[in-house]
Amino acid sequence: MSDATPPRPPAARRSRRHDPGRRDRLIDAALTVIAERGVAATTHREIARVADVPLGSMTYHFTSLEEVLAEAFTRHAESVARVFDERLSAAPDREAAIEAVIALVADDLLGSRHDLVLSVELYVAAARNPTLRAVTQAWMTRSRHALERHFDATTARELDALIEGLVLHSALSTDPMTPEQIRHAVHRFLR
Amino acid sequence: MSDATPPRPPAARRSRRHDPGRRDRLIDAALTVIAERGVAATTHREIARVADVPLGSMTYHFTSLEEVLAEAFTRHAESVARVFDERLSAAPDREAAIEAVIALVADDLLGSRHDLVLSVELYVAAARNPTLRAVTQAWMTRSRHALERHFDATTARELDALIEGLVLHSALSTDPMTPEQIRHAVHRFLR
DNA sequence: GCATCATATGTACGAGTGTACACATCGTGC
DNA sequence: GCACGATGTGTACACTCGTACATATGATGC
Structure with missing residues (x-):
């Protein structure tokens, strides 16, 4: 020794x-x-x-730092998409699906903001990296398809965009929207 | 010489x-x-x-690189907000305001994507820099107030978020939404 | 003309980076 | 046991970065 x-x-x-x-x-x-x-x-x-x-x-x-980033963002996107998928699959009807969407948005906002920041970082990175653009694209396609279990294609796309805007705007604001306000906006759009 | x-x-x-x-x-x-x-x-x-x-x-x-970034983003935000303000101020009624909003979104999408990329870069930067967060905040407040010329406060906030989502999702997608699709989504929300 | 000083420029330095690579370590098959 | 190859580690190098600063330049007031 x-x-x-x-x-x-x-x-x-x-x-x-x-x-x-x-x-x-x-x-x-x-x-x-x-x-x-x-x-x-x-x-x-x-x-x-x-x-x-x-x-x-x-x-x-x-082999490079870029590879690390690509794998990391891929994992993030898949993880978020999976949760989205699962919760919408579990919804028995349209009403339940709407509630699931609202719950997902509220979670994103009340949660640690960890996922939200990652998503925005991914958007920026994807703007200049084809690999990451593909990751983003796959993610968006998947969440749209998840929505199409309960809504027609046009509604799914528009609703997806609305969700994105609500989360993003809310997160950047000094007074984030409450779950009630989120619910109001979603119901108004789908009424 | x-x-x-x-x-x-x-x-x-x-x-x-x-x-x-x-x-x-x-x-x-x-x-x-x-x-x-x-x-x-x-x-x-x-x-x-x-x-x-x-x-x-x-x-x-x-005095520092951070100062350059802060001034640059401030200029960008003010420039975008000014255009938003002007077009909405010029709208004589609610119908015209809706058309103005649609035109602004379409411009953003069909344009050089220059402004759009700058905005997303600002969002990310603002997530970690208090000065830039203030810039973002001022910008959002201003566009909401511009919308409040024609819509009530709740509608203004929700519409603002919808716009954000439509532009962002569309820009990241491989098949961006057409002006007609934007118009459809906005009218559906405000119907 | 000329002194003065804000404005403008070139260069240098220390810190931090991505990556390469020689070397160390250990599980595994015999 | 032991050789060997996969896995893990420490260090070095070339490079870029933000910033400091000594120096140069020219507009301005007299």
């Missing part, structure tokens, strides 16, 4: 040798960084710090 | 000594860069290049 006082990294990190889920955790860490600090501040080093992993681990698991 | 072949900067730049509008042109150049390359790629050097001005000019006219 010659390592009485190893001056290397802290023990907590040392013990992580060979963990199979590391790549996944790195993607999650990337999402955390994007949500908290923005895409611009999302660097190899920052992600590694959040995931408590050495810098070299980033270049081992990903 | 000893300057037969001056190896210095190109003549075009040399001749710009002392132009009073330079600060303004720098802000415009910043907006161009933000729209074309994104906030992340908006650096002192890139702005200076676009404005055809030496790097040192940036630090002379602005």
Whole structure:
């Protein structure tokens, strides 16, 4: 035993040798960084710090930073779309579907804003990155199809846009809309 | 005449000594860069290049890059808000106001997407910068008030959100909505 | 003409970045 | 046990960035 006082990294990190889920955790860490600090501040080093992993681990698991961002945003979009899908599938009728939509919007607003910030960051990134544009496109198509379980195609598209606007405007405002106000707007549109 | 072949900067730049509008042109150049390359790629050097001005000019006219961004976004928001205001003020009645709104949305979509990209970039930036959040807030308040010339407060707020959603969703989609579809959605909401 | 000073410019520096890559470590098949 | 290849790590390098600052330039008042 010659390592009485190893001056290397802290023990907590040392013990992580060979963990199979590391790549996944790195993607999650990337999402955390994007949500908290923005895409611009999302660097190899920052992600590694959040995931408590050495810098070299980033270049081992990903060939470039762009790949990390793409995978992270893909995971985010799929996760949001899945919830949207599930809740609308579970709705037995049109009335229940409307309530589900309102609940989803309210969740987004009252929640940690984590998801909302991620979405807007994705929009901006998608404006200049074809890969991310495809991710956004797939996401939008999926939520529209989810709405089409209960509404005709035109209504689905318009309602989707209304939801987007309500969430975004509300989130950027100093006095966000209440669930009641959301309900009012949605019902007014669908009346 | 000893300057037969001056190896210095190109003549075009040399001749710009002392132009009073330079600060303004720098802000415009910043907006161009933000729209074309994104906030992340908006650096002192890139702005200076676009404005055809030496790097040192940036630090002379602005104390920091953040100041440049703040002034640029302020100019953008005010410019958009002014147009919105003017067109709605010119509308003699509710019907004309609705048409004005539809025309504004269609312009945004059919236009160069320049303004739209700037707006989304502003949203993201505002999420983390209090100064920019104030700019966004002032802009939203102003457009709501413009709408309140023709609609009650609740309707104005909801319509504002609907517009936002229509423009954003449409811009991100591979098949943007046509002016007819925009008209349909707006009329449906206000019917 | 000339002194003065706001305006304008070129260059340098330290900090932080993405990525490459040589080296260390360990599970696995024999 | 042990060789070997997959996995993990530390460090170095070339580059870009924001900003500071010494210097140059020219408009203006006298």
